[in-house]
Amino acid sequence: MQLGLIGLGKMGGNMATRLREKGHDVIGFDYNPEVRDVDSLAELVQRLEAPRIVWLMVPAGEPTAATIRELSGLLEAGDLIIEGGNSHYVDDRKRADELKELGIHYVDAGVSGGVWGRQNGYGIMVGGAPEDIERAKPIFDALTPDSGGGYVHAGGVGAGHFVKMVHNGIEYGMMQAFAEGYELMAASDIVDDVPGTFDSWREGTVVRSWLLDLLVRALEEDPELAGLRGYAQDSGEGRWTVQAAVDHAVPAPVITAALFARFASRQEDSPAMKVIAALRNQFGGHAVTRATEDQA
Numbered sequence: 001m002q003l004g005l006i007g008l009g010k011m012g013g014n015m016a017t018r019l020r021e022k023g024h025d026v027i028g029f030d031y032n033p034e035v036r037d038v039d040s041l042a043e044l045v046q047r048l049e050a051p052r053i054v055w056l057m058v059p060a061g062e063p064t065a066a067t068i069r070e071l072s073g074l075l076e077a078g079d080l081i082i083e084g085g086n087s088h089y090v091d092d093r094k095r096a097d098e099l100k101e102l103g104i105h106y107v108d109a110g111v112s113g114g115v116w117g118r119q120n121g122y123g124i125m126v127g128g129a130p131e132d133i134e135r136a137k138p139i140f141d142a143l144t145p146d147s148g149g150g151y152v153h154a155g156g157v158g159a160g161h162f163v164k165m166v167h168n169g170i171e172y173g174m175m176q177a178f179a180e181g182y183e184l185m186a187a188s189d190i191v192d193d194v195p196g197t198f199d200s201w202r203e204g205t206v207v208r209s210w211l212l213d214l215l216v217r218a219l220e221e222d223p224e225l226a227g228l229r230g231y232a233q234d235s236g237e238g239r240w241t242v243q244a245a246v247d248h249a250v251p252a253p254v255i256t257a258a259l260f261a262r263f264a265s266r267q268e269d270s271p272a273m274k275v276i277a278a279l280r281n282q283f284g285g286h287a288v289t290r291a292t293e294d295q296a
């Protein structure tokens, strides 16, 4: 079927390739003129046959919001927008209500699988009205793994991004657990072969998983990860997961700790630990480590 795809970066570009390989007619738009098929959103809309389906793979936040604002002035009643970026589920619901007044339909799709999705297929989690989901089903079928799995219609608008957010929170916790296990084994004087231990866990064990496979791959390239700094960014989904846990009074200590570990990774020094050191020194006369002159 025919589809407009906006955003042809690492994710969108690979998705366009997979969809075309599966026989779909993809017309792509990107701000980078080298990768796009049409030069503007207006031209994209003009080239698509009504009722249109337009899939967005644009960075979350203002770039997505701005694209939808522009599209809402170009699309017609009956057209369908699928938001495949990492939008917050609350924004999905607001947008869907606004677009509904124009007769424009809206589906949110969480897309997992990263740069491997083109070859392995993507995990797709969608939220929206059953008739809208049904209409776009051939697209979801082409994107998901050939095994037929990797797909859920999780609920109404917002549910796709809500479950993707929770998926990412789980991802934070799982990665943090592997990370702590790595550090502990490396710090011990008992384990001679840390990469080999992880490698052995890929079969037969309870913790075998794709994240473990990817860790083994990273350790094959650099067994002590010597080329990396211990600095981890976050794109926001972990924060939203923790916020949602607070909103629902659901205890989520693992995901929260994993998120906070990333914040800690970005500090050159810890103001909080300075307070701990100062207080131990105040009440117990415990020794402190002084900042050197050029640090102070």
Ligand SMILES: O=C(O)[C@H](O)[C@@H](O)[C@H](O)[C@H](O)COP(=O)(O)O
Pocket: 086, 111, 112, 113, 114, 168, 171, 233, 234, 235, 236, 237, 238
């Ligand atoms: O399922 C996935 O394919 C990933 O989760 C993907 O969505 C992306 O890599 C994360 O958004 C990174 O998130 P952080 O930057 O928050 O780690």
